Amino acid sequence: MRQDATQSRRLELPQITGRGAHALIWIYFVTMSALALLSLDDVRSPVPVYITIGLFATIWLVLTRDTQPRVGVGVSVYVIVASVAASAISSDNAITGGFSQWYVGAGAIAMFYLSLRRRDLLAWIGFAAIGATVILWGFTTDDRLLEAIVLVARQAPFVLVGSLFSLGMRRTSQRMDGIHGAETARAAAEAAALARTAERSRRLVALDSAVGPQLQRIADGVELTTAERDELLIAEARLRDSLRARQLDLPEIVAAVQRTRRRGISVVLLDDRYPHPLPPGTLPLITEAAVRILDSASTGAVTIRLLPAGRPLLATLVADDDEYSRIEIPAL
Structure with a gap:
């Protein structure tokens, strides 16, 4: 529960590849295209304007289709080439300054977006190429x-x-990951401590239910009978079983072991498989065989062991009583 709460409180960096960012890009494209069309009186021919608008439409298209946090190299190269081509086509077409030179700003914004998408070097190379073309x-x-x-x-x-913002985002992301990792480790440590406390409480309850009255009589100084x-002694062996053979700590087996020990027979339970769980469907077979061999023993000793995995x-x-008997349960 605490881990879920920690996860819900974790800060997230703004997404620059989501629908909101894409919508903002296309709004910018529509705005710049409208300004370009409104400035047709300031250019020599409308054809380069139409071509440039088409080039930037393809630029925004490939940028929005690549949704990886770091835009691909191929997409980056295309954005640079198309922006430089748009600058080369439109530079000589503009008669005066102003909105008729919108293509330079559009190219800079494309490079800005590349830097946000963790392509700072390519963004600066692209802008230098655009600038060299215009100059x-x-x-x-x-x-x-x-x-x-x-x-x-x-x-x-x-x-x-764009470069500074990208650098800041990366550093902030690293710091947030470090904070989240520390919170996760702390939550895991708290969960482990709670689990240990719960396990200790469970064993104390089991101990009290098994030998609580006898321990209280010892504390009161009352002499115990032989029975x-x-x-x-049987309760002590039961506690050892719960530690050495956790997967055999089942009510049917525990009851059969208690009955057998009360008949004076030594019982040893071992779980060399823990912490690997038993295969599905095998626990009833082991339980049935254990109860059968325990109830049939009359003297000697009984040893039940779960073997290591593999x-x-x-x-x-x-x-091992009057007659030696052995039951083997295969892994398959």
């Missing part, structure tokens, strides 16, 4: 080089913010 266009003009440099410099903070001493035999039951 190269500025060199080919008579008086627009400064405009090209300012245009690129104005978009660089987008990629920088009571024999019952204490052996051909699952259990052996040996009665």
